[in-house]
Amino acid sequence: MKVAASMNRIDVNEVSKPEPDPVLVVERVSMKFNLGEQSVTAVDDVSFSVRPGEVFTVIGPSGCGKSTLFNIIGGLLGHYEGEVRIDGSKIAGSHESIGMVFQEESTFPWRNVIDNVAFPLELKGMGKSERLDRARHFIDMVGLSGFERHMPAQLSGGMRQRVAIARTLAYEPRILLMDEPFAALDEQTKLLLGEKVMEIQQRLKQTTLLITHNLSEAVQLSDRILIMTYRPGRVKRILDIKLDRPRTADVVGSEAFGRYVAEIWADLREEATRGMSDAESARR
């Protein structure tokens, strides 16, 4: 395949070699769940590393263990095999270097926008005026100035997700860990919000680990994409996305974008088909 040859493939075996100063290293992580007498391997021997300032995306079909991986890295799931390291140190449980953005709506409905964003700063014991100033800075960054006193119920889904992103950024994590953050949004909002996140990521040089099943979203946002197999979730391959930065939502119209999407789909198709057959046979 000519297109594939022009893109820089990285061999899976190469991944276990340490990248120059990676911020996050996931090494040989496996996770099994016991469902009654059966044991299901959700994630099997997954290794990768994330370099400072890059957007690294994990993509895979539903049921490939992406969210399990998200929960393991974020410290919400324990009892896994392998290691997660930040700056060379093994971590267990949640870590202040990681800020998580969830797929589901996660703003606190009883707090207005500014108090939602200031929440992690409150936990850090920061004084009121300082934390409100800082919260305003991040609210402005996600384009929600003027909505500081609004309650989440008064905002659209996309705006609420921006509040959640601003809240996580206000925590100033080294790694922004996002699990399908735009999954609940419509296609246009998804593209525009993606553009916004890219703009912020470039401005802050924010190391970002994105979990998604959406091909366009992955190509639009990423520097590298890890493709996972369907159950058990293993690394199929890691692909470099060499699209110019800064990227806007218009990148989706480019020829190169289409080629990347087609290439990832070629890899994912087989996995997604397996996932679909599994889901169908479970219904029989």
Add this chain to the structure above:
Amino acid sequence: MASLLRSDRFLPAATGIASLAAAVAIVELLLRAEILNPHIMPYPSDVFAAIPRIIREEAVFQRFLVTAGETLASLVLIVAIGVPLGVLLQRNPLVRKATESWFSALAAAPIVLAYPLFLVLFGRNASAIVALAVIGSIPPVVLKTVDGLAATRKVLINVGRAYSMTRRQIFWRIMVPSAIPSIFVGIRLGLIFALVKIVGVEFLINFGGLGQLINELAERYDLAGTYAAIIFVIAVSMLAFTLTEWIEKWLTQR
């Protein structure tokens, strides 16, 4: 005026008052036309006319204060006992499974009929009335506190875990605020239970506030006065409801 009525703030209240006035007018007309029996039901106009009389002759304000005081005391005790009990049950699944159905049963029990027992235990005074009202009104507060805490969305708890919050912090700063709307539904239900019991026991033991007045006026067959006194019971209920609304607003918008 038209723009005032159109505004979101005043329109619901104005519609409510207009509906009430219309219902009262319809009852008045049905009584005047003798479709309803005026010997059993007083004319609404007579009820309103009786209000100045019962204020003047029956010390209704003083009785209002007695009933309102008992209601507020019950409210404080219901919250002080019911919410911590709900928290305890939510945090101990075994205790919850063991006792939840008891609380549901207690909510349905006609506990007001046990008033002689409370008279023996507390004497014929306000504390007997408050004790009976509290015991009979705690179940909805306990059950709605358990429901509210248990219904905290998992993702909100995960947000707390992601910020390395302790279990105690997650409980107080995420689960409790998330449960407040449900807890206040329980408190308002408890309030309704309590007020019904308070007025009922005052009526039964002929003691204290508005319940006693209603009893006396009914025995004198002063129908207009009886209904006028019931309007003051509604006023107690509105006062306590408004108070809970203010507290809820203060807690949620702090």
